[in-house]
Amino acid sequence: MSDVYLNGEFIDGNLAKISVFDQGFLYGDGIFESFRSVDKKLYQFSSHYQRLLQSAEALSYPVAFTQQQLEDILLELCERNGWNNAYYRITITRGKGQIGFQRDMDNDLTCLIVGREFLGLDDRYYRQGIEVKVAQTRRNAPEAISPKIKSISNLNSLLGKLEAKATGAFEVIMLNNKDHICEGSASNIFWTRDQWVFTPAASTGLLEGVTRATIMRLCEEKLNLRVIAGEFKLQDLQFSDEVFITSTSLEVIPVVKVDGFTINQGQVGPIARRLREELHLDMGKRS
Numbered sequence: 384m385s386d387v388y389l390n391g392e393f394i395d396g397n398l399a400k401i402s403v404f405d406q407g408f409l410y411g412d413g414i415f416e417s418f419r420s421v422d423k424k425l426y427q428f429s430s431h432y433q434r435l436l437q438s439a440e441a442l443s444y445p446v447a448f449t450q451q452q453l454e455d456i457l458l459e460l461c462e463r464n465g466w467n468n469a470y471y472r473i474t475i476t477r478g479k480g481q482i483g484f485q486r487d488m489d490n491d492l493t494c495l496i497v498g499r500e501f502l503g504l505d506d507r508y509y510r511q512g513i514e515v516k517v518a519q520t521r522r523n524a525p526e527a528i529s530p531k532i533k534s535i536s537n538l539n540s541l542l543g544k545l546e547a548k549a550t551g552a553f554e555v556i557m558l559n560n561k562d563h564i565c566e567g568s569a570s571n572i573f574w575t576r577d578q579w580v581f582t583p584a585a586s587t588g589l590l591e592g593v594t595r596a597t598i599m600r601l602c603e604e605k606l607n608l609r610v611i612a613g614e615f616k617l618q619d620l621q622f623s624d625e626v627f628i629t630s631t632s633l634e635v636i637p638v639v640k641v642d643g644f645t646i647n648q649g650q651v652g653p654i655a656r657r658l659r660e661e662l663h664l665d666m667g668k669r670s
Contacts, residue, residue: 407476411536512639518555543568574623627653
């Protein structure tokens with residue numbers, strides 16, 4: 384078992400313990416953020432850290448470390464575990480507290496950072512593409528739960544993942560309560576038509592992924608493609624040339640089938656392939 388960071392200490396993961404009264408365990412009262420390091424260098428770290436601060440502020444959590452301090456913790460964890468390319472997750476909860484309606488909201492926070500060597504997916508997913516299904520579960524309305532909070536209370540996405548598993552699909556597309564395309568259970572979605580790239584706007588209730596923002600930038604800077612963010616219906620995908628999903632861990636995966644219809648005659652298109660190449664260059668990743 385690898386070392387983890389728990390409440391100010393590096394410790395063997397087998398020995399790490401969190402109270403059964405932790406408010407994250409009892410109530411899902413917690414936030415998280417995921418990071419990547421490439422050749423022991425953190426990628427897009429500032430953007431991830433700012434999103435962590437955004438989530439913390441929404442739940443009135445004080446963040447006990449600066450961006451530089453958190454970076455130092457992550458890189459020491461990388462060094463202790465002998466990782467070269469790594470994937471990390473930081474989880475912050477309201478900490479040990481009470482049960483019941485009148486529970487204390489001013490506890491000492493729990494902070495856990497875990498990681499693993501990042502090996503990536505089998506290359507066949509990128510060469511052959513994947514199938515996605517349209518989920519029956521709708522994305523939470525932004526009026527109910529702000530999508531700006533990256534919460535560990537993530538039952539909505541879990542239900543989407545269970546639907547994907549039940550149908551044998553790699554991922555699902557989740558619509559919002561207005562029937563607009565929103566995002567995947569743990570990914571953002573893009574599609575192309577001619578020389579245009581489309582993606583749902585933040586107004587649909589999606590989590591604005593860091594990789595999503597990077598892909599939008601790379602489309603315009605490196606591929607000279609205009610990106611249009613808006614509110615779209617599922618029918619828009621049927622007229623697309625390419626569809627692909629993105630996330631920190633998935634990078635850029637081509638989609639060749641959505642429910643009952645096939646994209647680009649089932650072939651992986653050039654834009655998704657090129658974007659993944661450009662993403663690797665942006666990461667400074669060695670081939």
